[in-house]
Amino acid sequence: MTTHVPPGTSPTAVDDLRAREALRAHEFAGAGHLLRLWRPPLAPGQWRTFGLFSADRLETELASMPLCV
Template sequence: MEFLVDMVTTVPDGTSEDGVADMRTREAARSAELTAQGSLLRLWRPPLAPGEWRTWGLFEAADADELERVLASMPLRAWRRETVTPLTPHPNDPGQPIRQPRA
Protein backbone atom coordinates (compact mmCIF):
# COMPACT_ATOMS: atom_id res chain seq x y z
CA MET A 1 0.00 0.00 0.00
CA GLU A 2 1.16 3.54 -0.69
CA PHE A 3 0.68 6.48 1.64
CA LEU A 4 1.12 10.20 1.08
CA VAL A 5 2.43 11.82 4.28
CA ASP A 6 2.35 15.57 4.83
CA MET A 7 5.07 16.31 7.40
CA VAL A 8 5.25 19.71 9.10
CA THR A 9 8.25 20.22 11.36
CA THR A 10 8.46 22.79 14.15
CA VAL A 11 11.87 23.24 15.75
CA PRO A 12 11.45 23.73 19.50
CA ASP A 13 12.34 27.19 20.80
CA GLY A 14 15.85 27.33 22.18
CA THR A 15 17.22 24.56 19.96
CA SER A 16 20.78 25.37 18.96
CA GLU A 17 21.95 25.50 15.35
CA ASP A 18 24.16 22.52 16.12
CA GLY A 19 21.13 20.65 17.46
CA VAL A 20 19.18 21.39 14.28
CA ALA A 21 22.13 20.35 12.10
CA ASP A 22 22.53 17.09 14.04
CA MET A 23 18.81 16.32 13.70
CA ARG A 24 18.90 16.98 9.95
CA THR A 25 21.96 14.75 9.53
CA ARG A 26 20.30 11.89 11.44
CA GLU A 27 17.05 12.35 9.47
CA ALA A 28 18.94 12.22 6.15
CA ALA A 29 20.73 9.02 7.18
CA ARG A 30 17.47 7.35 8.28
CA SER A 31 15.72 8.47 5.09
CA ALA A 32 18.49 6.83 3.05
CA GLU A 33 18.02 3.59 5.02
CA LEU A 34 14.25 3.66 4.50
CA THR A 35 14.79 4.26 0.78
CA ALA A 36 17.14 1.28 0.56
CA GLN A 37 14.53 -0.84 2.37
CA GLY A 38 11.82 0.23 -0.09
CA SER A 39 9.70 2.08 2.51
CA LEU A 40 10.42 5.64 1.38
CA LEU A 41 9.69 6.10 -2.32
CA ARG A 42 9.73 9.87 -2.91
CA LEU A 43 10.02 13.23 -1.13
CA TRP A 44 8.75 16.60 -2.33
CA ARG A 45 9.00 20.13 -1.02
CA PRO A 46 5.66 21.96 -1.43
CA PRO A 47 5.51 25.77 -1.55
CA LEU A 48 6.72 27.02 1.82
CA ALA A 49 5.98 30.04 3.97
CA PRO A 50 9.08 31.83 5.33
CA GLY A 51 10.66 29.68 8.03
CA GLU A 52 8.32 26.73 7.39
CA TRP A 53 9.64 23.18 7.30
CA ARG A 54 7.29 20.98 5.31
CA THR A 55 7.75 17.85 3.26
CA TRP A 56 5.46 15.52 1.36
CA GLY A 57 6.58 11.90 1.36
CA LEU A 58 5.40 8.87 -0.57
CA PHE A 59 5.82 5.74 1.52
CA GLU A 60 5.08 2.08 0.88
CA ALA A 61 4.00 -0.20 3.73
CA ALA A 62 1.92 -3.34 4.15
CA ASP A 63 -0.61 -1.43 6.26
CA ALA A 64 -1.08 1.59 8.54
CA ASP A 65 0.63 -0.16 11.47
CA GLU A 66 3.78 -0.78 9.46
CA LEU A 67 3.75 2.82 8.24
CA GLU A 68 3.49 4.01 11.84
CA ARG A 69 6.59 1.98 12.74
CA VAL A 70 8.46 3.53 9.79
CA LEU A 71 7.45 7.09 10.68
CA ALA A 72 8.26 6.53 14.36
CA SER A 73 11.80 5.49 13.38
CA MET A 74 12.54 8.87 11.80
CA PRO A 75 14.43 11.29 14.09
CA LEU A 76 12.44 14.40 13.06
CA ARG A 77 9.26 12.69 14.28
CA ALA A 78 10.01 14.29 17.65
CA TRP A 79 9.47 17.76 16.12
CA ARG A 80 6.79 17.14 13.55
CA ARG A 81 3.12 16.51 13.00
CA GLU A 82 1.96 14.32 10.17
CA THR A 83 -1.15 13.88 8.10
CA VAL A 84 -1.35 10.46 6.46
CA THR A 85 -3.45 9.78 3.36
CA PRO A 86 -3.74 6.16 2.20
CA LEU A 87 -3.62 5.93 -1.59
CA THR A 88 -5.35 3.45 -3.86
CA PRO A 89 -4.59 2.96 -7.55
CA HIS A 90 -6.65 4.91 -10.05
CA PRO A 91 -7.85 2.88 -13.07
CA ASN A 92 -6.42 5.54 -15.44
CA ASP A 93 -3.07 5.91 -13.67
CA PRO A 94 -0.44 6.29 -16.43
CA GLY A 95 2.08 4.58 -14.14
CA GLN A 96 0.12 1.33 -14.10
CA PRO A 97 0.95 -1.47 -16.54
CA ILE A 98 -0.98 -1.24 -19.78
CA ARG A 99 -3.68 -3.89 -20.03
CA GLN A 100 -4.39 -5.39 -23.39
CA PRO A 101 -8.04 -5.18 -24.51
CA ARG A 102 -9.91 -8.44 -24.37
CA ALA A 103 -10.75 -9.98 -27.71
Protein backbone atom coordinates in the same frame (compact mmCIF):
# COMPACT_ATOMS: atom_id res chain seq x y z
CA MET B 1 4.66 16.67 7.90
CA THR B 2 5.39 20.13 9.22
CA THR B 3 8.14 20.57 11.79
CA HIS B 4 8.27 23.55 14.12
CA VAL B 5 11.65 24.29 15.67
CA PRO B 6 11.23 25.76 19.16
CA PRO B 7 12.69 29.23 19.64
CA GLY B 8 16.15 29.11 21.14
CA THR B 9 17.07 25.77 19.54
CA SER B 10 20.70 25.91 18.49
CA PRO B 11 21.53 25.67 14.78
CA THR B 12 23.85 22.76 15.66
CA ALA B 13 20.94 20.81 17.18
CA VAL B 14 18.80 21.47 14.10
CA ASP B 15 21.62 20.41 11.76
CA ASP B 16 22.16 17.21 13.77
CA LEU B 17 18.46 16.33 13.66
CA ARG B 18 18.26 17.02 9.93
CA ALA B 19 21.29 14.80 9.33
CA ARG B 20 19.78 11.93 11.33
CA GLU B 21 16.45 12.39 9.56
CA ALA B 22 18.18 12.33 6.15
CA LEU B 23 20.06 9.15 7.08
CA ARG B 24 16.86 7.39 8.13
CA ALA B 25 15.10 8.54 4.94
CA HIS B 26 18.03 7.16 2.92
CA GLU B 27 17.63 3.82 4.72
CA PHE B 28 13.90 3.81 3.93
CA ALA B 29 14.61 4.51 0.27
CA GLY B 30 17.19 1.72 0.12
CA ALA B 31 14.65 -0.73 1.55
CA GLY B 32 12.02 0.43 -0.97
CA HIS B 33 9.79 2.06 1.66
CA LEU B 34 10.34 5.69 0.66
CA LEU B 35 9.35 6.23 -2.95
CA ARG B 36 9.51 10.01 -3.17
CA LEU B 37 10.40 12.91 -0.87
CA TRP B 38 9.63 16.58 -1.49
CA ARG B 39 10.90 19.51 0.55
CA PRO B 40 9.32 22.68 -0.81
CA PRO B 41 11.08 26.00 -0.21
CA LEU B 42 9.63 27.92 2.70
CA ALA B 43 10.38 30.95 4.81
CA PRO B 44 13.31 30.81 7.26
CA GLY B 45 12.48 28.72 10.30
CA GLN B 46 9.88 26.64 8.49
CA TRP B 47 10.44 22.99 7.64
CA ARG B 48 7.92 20.97 5.65
CA THR B 49 8.27 17.55 4.07
CA PHE B 50 5.99 15.53 1.83
CA GLY B 51 6.76 11.85 1.43
CA LEU B 52 5.33 8.95 -0.54
CA PHE B 53 5.86 5.72 1.37
CA SER B 54 5.18 2.06 0.67
CA ALA B 55 5.44 -0.20 3.70
CA ASP B 56 3.46 -3.02 5.28
CA ARG B 57 3.94 -1.51 8.74
CA LEU B 58 3.97 2.18 7.87
CA GLU B 59 3.18 3.44 11.38
CA THR B 60 6.02 1.37 12.83
CA GLU B 61 8.42 2.57 10.14
CA LEU B 62 7.51 6.24 10.61
CA ALA B 63 7.81 5.91 14.39
CA SER B 64 11.51 5.11 13.86
CA MET B 65 12.17 8.53 12.33
CA PRO B 66 14.19 10.89 14.57
CA LEU B 67 11.50 13.61 14.36
CA CYS B 68 8.81 11.29 15.70
CA VAL B 69 8.27 12.12 19.37
